[in-house]
Structure formats: structure tokens, C-alpha cells
Amino acid sequence: MQEGKFYSVRMRAAKNGSHEQGGKHISGGEKLSTLSHMKHAVNALLEKGLTHSRGTPDFMQIQFDSLDEPIKLIKPLQIETNEVESVEIGQALSWNLLEKVGISRQIIEKAYTYMTQYSGIRGAILIDIHLGERIDYKNEKGVRVSRMDWMNTNFEKWADYYKVPKNSRVKEALVLATKVCEHPATVAELCWSDDPEYITGYVASKKLGYQRISKLKEYGDERGCRIFFVDSSKDEDLNSYIQYLEKQPVIIQWGEENDS
Ligand code: PML
Ligand code: MG
Ligand code: MG
Ligand code: MG
Numbered sequence: 001m002q003e004g005k006f007y008s009v010r011m012r013a014a015k016n017g018s019h020e021q022g023g024k025h026i027s028g029g030e031k032l033s034t035l036s037h038m039k040h041a042v043n044a045l046l047e048k049g050l051t052h053s054r055g056t057p058d059f060m061q062i063q064f065d066s067l068d069e070p071i072k073l074i075k076p077l078q079i080e081t082n083e084v085e086s087v088e089i090g091q092a093l094s095w096n097l098l099e100k101v102g103i104s105r106q107i108i109e110k111a112y113t114y115m116t117q118y119s120g121i122r123g124a125i126l127i128d129i130h131l132g133e134r135i136d137y138k139n140e141k142g143v144r145v146s147r148m149d150w151m152n153t154n155f156e157k158w159a160d161y162y163k164v165p166k167n168s169r170v171k172e173a174l175v176l177a178t179k180v181c182e183h184p185a186t187v188a189e190l191c192w193s194d195d196p197e198y199i200t201g202y203v204a205s206k207k208l209g210y211q212r213i214s215k216l217k218e219y220g221d222e223r224g225c226r227i228f229f230v231d232s233s234k235d236e237d238l239n240s241y242i243q244y245l246e247k248q249p250v251i252i253q254w255g256e257e258n259d260s
Contacts, residue, residue: 004034006071007064008147009041012122013049013057023059025122027052032149032251053197054222071249077178078209079162090215094190097203097211101188103229107132111190115225119194124226129187135230135238145245148179150252158254177204179250180228185241187229192216194224
């Protein structure tokens, strides 16, 4: 890993005013960077926010903050890509995977209604696996998982090894899912993009790994969201769980045995 102090770099972009003014969420992004790489990090986030298929933003905020906490290194979740013929088959597969980790069909059904109900919020929503109720108190913001990254050289070696496309979307989603699933209170994550041109989504958990599903929604649909299924009995303090998601710095690092 690189030497020196690290900074959390964050971007959020909206259209028709800022998020606070009720603007439409366009894009968000997270990086960790040293000061010497800051221009590169800021530029990459600027580019991401300016070229999103949800629209051209008229509000963007890019900020960096120095990190004082030690950075936790985590191995990426195992990745698997499930090619499916249709959205129906893709969604049925996502149900099966969620059931495999112990979530009841009744709760999955609720989660599916939330996926569209809460589409367009910029963070994730947290639901309790026993009652299926939304448990974060973040309203239209949701919980923004932050302070995480994967250094490109290590990511590219991993991508070569697993023959995964070296695109930043897969990288960013896997970084997020790995951080989220590392916490013992996370049972699983269900995600598909709010990008109308991107229909691949995933179910992730520590046990299942990162299970990509090639079709989870129809092309052109702007609805998408992230849901974390949380076992609240495993973590008495919801605040400390949210604190971990928002504040614990994490770098994904592929195992040393494969990393020359
Ligand atoms: C997003 O970009 O909004 C979420 C993307 C999820 C799927 C990424 C992948 O292809 O693995
Ligand atoms: Mg997005
Ligand atoms: Mg986003
Ligand atoms: Mg980076």
C-alpha cells in the first residue's frame, strides 16, 4: 500500500438544485487518496459525476477529509456472474439467494417494494430481517457507505486473475459490498443501479460472496436502490453499525498469496 496520510474524497451530484433543495440525485462517488494523488482522485470523481446517464448535474460537491483512524484491509468477496435470460429469472434468482441466507419470503417481498419506493435516494436503506421494517432514520438521504477504495494495481491483478472486466462500476460496487458484508450484523445486500442504462445487479453476503445477476431490471428503468438486510439482534447499537458504514476506513486488498 502507498505510504503516507490518506484522505477520504467524496463526490455527490444532483440536477435541479442540490440534494438538500430536493434536486434529483445523479451520481455519487468515494475514494481514498494520498495528497500526491489528490488531483487524479478529484478528476476521476468529477468525470464520473459529469458523464452519468441519469443526466447532467447542476450541483456537484467534491470534498476531502484527512483520515486519522487506521485503515482496515479486507479481502474482496468471491465474485460470481450469473447470466440470466430475463429480468423475471434474474429476480427469482435473487430471491433464492436471499432465502439461502435465512431471509423469509415475506421480508424479501417487502424489500422488493422498497427497491422501487426508495429509488432515487442517494444512500442505502437498512431493513431489519425479522420485521422487514426500515430501521435507518436517514429519510431521503439513506446511509452513505463511505471511506473505502481499492488500489488500482491490486484491483487489476485481481481482475486479470478472475477474468473480470476492469471497469470502475464493478470495482466500486464490489468495494462497497465487501465493506458492508464484513460487518457481522449484515445478513445480505440487494442492489441494482438507478442508472437507466445499467441492468446488472447483485446479491451479496459473506457466505454467498458477490453474486452478480446480469438482468435485475428492464433497460431504460431509472429505478434502483441498495438495501442492507440487518440482523439487529447481532448489533444492539444501530448507531455503531451506521458509524462503521459511514466512517470506518477500508481498503480492499486481494490476498498476499496471489499478490506478488
Ligand atoms: C451502480 O453502479 O449503481 C450499482 C452497480 C451494481 C452492479 C455492478 C456489477 O456489474 O457488478
Ligand atoms: Mg449510481
Ligand atoms: Mg450512487
Ligand atoms: Mg483510488
